[in-house]
Amino acid sequence: MIFDKVKKFDIVFDSPEIDSPPVFSSGDVVSGKVVLELGGESKIESLKLHAEGFAKVHWTESRSAGSSAAYTQNYSDEVEYLNRREALLQADNGELTVLAAGRHEYPFSFQLPEETLVTSFEGKHGSIRYWVKVKLHRPWCTVRKIKKEFTVIEPIDINTPALLAPQAGTKEKNARVWYRNFGQVCVTAKIDRKGYTPGEVIPVFAEFDNATSRSIVPKAYITQTQTFIARGTMKQKRAVVATLSGDPVGPSRRETWHGRAIKIPPVGPSILQCRIIKVEYTLKVCVEVPGTSKLCLELPLVMGTIPLHPFGSRTSSVSSQYSVNLEWLRMAISEQPEPPPDYSSVVTNEEAVQNAANTNNNSSCPEEDLSEDLSGILGRPLMAYVQEFRFRPPPVYCEVDPNPQPCNMRPRCMTC
Template identity: 75%
Template structure:
């Protein structure tokens, strides 16, 4: 009777947040252990650990030549991002390792390299990371176990490029058969390029309908998955969020003053991979009955690090500062009037009186000593700062009180 002596064999990755699967980024340290539970005493040759990460694309295209001849073309490519190998248990001088029955743990640790790509699952490609353990035993097949983990590369939207407003204008002359219906113009603007899932995009738009028919404006978030292999592109586009506007009658104009479009849970943008790209765009669409649609796209980047609280405040303060600056330019004269001369405010007699020491009967003997010389050092001091109030008013002479009165 043949039975397996291994009761349990699996890879466990340490993760403080108990994510399933665990989530890491470039440069993070991955720790964990391989759990082995044996039914009886077992001889082992080695226990090896292999961490892998790949971006892969693959699709098939069938083409026909004539009515009966057809051929199939395969497209595939692969980029390796992670390839780490480690031996957790090995034999010395060809001798086998003997493990007793029961549970055994083999810890491991390694550091992820830089410049990884976010995990992704698409129609024609994927980006995956996993840790695989292999148990080698004499006269037995290799036993394998695998544990996947997720990599999310941080995208901080608090950068000048992603905080820059996005705007555009598109116009179209509508035709129905050979009839000219008129022109439709759409102008749209959003306050920045970078957003995170769960945020709301306020859309400012203006639809000018100069046609003879009513048109319907709409907005949507478009996800574009691009797969590249052997110089050929395969693209898949999908609508992930929509917003419908009111109908604009013929010859009328409609304005959107911050119409809200909420971003659903989405994977972040992937723009650093050679064979897979995930991009987003805000598309304004104006449906014209009997004619093709008018389309306007504004680029979007879905990030992972949300907008800092001071980011919006900084932009609002900056805009407020520019407005205030314009107001100051209109109100403040180009050449402000200089303050008056010191001599025109304080007369020469007042200046002399303010610098002269006070005369008091009880201080007569003191003023002839060093204290008077100390005051004399400041006779040639510079004039005080300009002020409407004289800081040194003239000293009035104090009359001695008559004791007999």
Template identity: 70%
Template sequence: MLFDRLKRFCVQLDCPEVAAPPVFSSGESVAGRVVLELSGEARLGALHLHAYGCAKVHWTESRSAGSSTAYTQSFGDQVEFLSLRQVLLAPPDSGGVTVLPAGRHEFPFAFQLPEALATSFEGKHGSVRYWVKAKLHRPWATVRRARKEFTVLEPIDINTPALLAPQAGAKEKPARAWYRNRGQVSVSAKIDRKGYTPGEVIPIFAEIDNCTTRSVVPKAAIIQTQTFIARGTKKQKKSVVASIVGDPIAAGKREVWHGRALKIPPVGPSILQCRIIHVEYVLKVCVDIPGTSKLLLELPLVIGTIPLHPFGSRTSSVSSQYSINLDWLRMGIPEQPEAPPAYSSVVTSEEPIENLPRPCQDEATSVFEGPFFAYIQEFRYRPPPLYSEVDPNPPSDSSVRPRCMTC
């Protein structure tokens, strides 16, 4: 029987690194093969392949309908991102079965992922999953199934103007005890940018003023919020990803954080484009005030997948303003630039500054009218001036001071 002759039936995906799980992005091609190992000659039916990907959410809530009755209500929804079908082995029209000899047989397949996919995710009330499933139909036997999951990681580039913008905020809160005002606590915080990648360190710049009569404790934490949406109802799950605790601040004192470091652990990227599942992050700076609720200040974060390039936010902001491709600039600047020449080697003591040529007013105004990077590129390809022992700008006779012969 075929059940005894089918030794192996599996789906394999092509991956550059064998040990690493296959990871893809939207628009990429997924290739692999369905492997059959037979111990003897076997009669097979059709072999179908189904690639599928979807986001699902589901949870239940107990609601009270009276003093002694209660009922359970379920919430669920699903969004389909991928659904492709292929026939890898079709039986002939005459017999309806295909006879394969003993040994190993491979059936290759390939398909392209569509655009606008969501990153793979596993949460408490929902998930985003992708897989490839193969079905082998056999005469007079049950259908054999093989399944292989793969990961989709949608790129989030933090080198965009929106994610490179600094984030700042300020809040204050009065400290009350027994309806009496005990002063107030204020906090102001700032971070360099909105987008970060796992493994980076967030430098926190904060200032906490304690104008109360008791000491307070400042804290900072990265909060992950998972939001699940179904039938117009939301279900959220919040968790602390990383946190730090500052030193207590005495009454009437001020504490300043000069870039207090908070490292981002390995976490999943933000999911903002899925209709039923959102994964968001915030940096929360809070102050524990005795006798009253905490003072909370939240700064939004986006966890991306493409890290900050070597030029940092300054180059990104300039390039976004002028929409210029900076590949030539990155290739032209060496890793270790040469030191600039000394001032004495450019202007000697015998040549006063007044005698240096000054730019014409018309030329100076026309330089700043065109695009900024056009002049950088022009300067980059301009050859250096020729060396000469003759001063191209000799001092005029009127500026030469006569010497006294008797001295």
């Protein structure tokens, strides 16, 4: 019996979370080490690393060729996304490398392709996988192999004009059973945008117009469609991931949803860049009419990985608020200000005589400099002063004139 001196042979990724598998994107550097622990001195021919990434599909269909004959048709295809080879330990000139007993570590590092990869995926008829495989070659021994997978998630940013655009539609049909017509059903639905991330809530705005003689039941679904393509043939698998039910709508009545919420469960992101595997999402707003088929309105969805920026939804509101501020400025400052009212119209004769006497008694008041330094005012924008004084209260009323006249000016006679 041959004693195997290899006690441990493992791949360890450089990941901050040891228990969870590492996650990468296109252009990231995948690094780690190969741990080799030997129970005694051993001769090694080579230690080779192979990084691979493939999208593969496969399914089988049985077809009938007659009453008793049948044949099976296989469909399969694959797309390569990563293929990198590296020698971690290689003997020179055909000589063997002798390793002492104990622990040996061989670090590795490689960069994923800069071009867009495809998110890892596991489906019924196909998968998208990435892994690192290491082979240990020794003389007179079988090749030892280890393989460890890692996850690739390609970012999908929903903060793009295409994914922020609202989605809406209208659909109608005549409800019929055999030759009898029950009337027409119309569905109109709208959502705020096309791109969402798992965990978000989609507010559904819809209107259900029931012109039939039967009650209808409005519902909304989020569906996932997995599409597998091979040899020009397509295989699909659909699943409902979230459901929203409404109240029945009676005959000749109309029901409106003012933002009914349907929550997105934890699902994988959309896959739209792969040639043979696609993962797509749809919001279906349907009406169930007893005795006939459903009426469904489909609105496309894209499940992203980068959520909506906090300021992304505020862009329009900020711009509209700024325009409102400017409108307020135009309304507050008139083109031709009105002249102030005459002094005699707001002050009685007795008060005017008393004010004139007080002015004559204050003959020793100093001269005031009426010149003002406008350099600081002109150096600041007008909107800053508008905002500074916009929310201040009016000045407190006082009998003392805040702008007294110089002493060398004679008071106006009110009896003239």
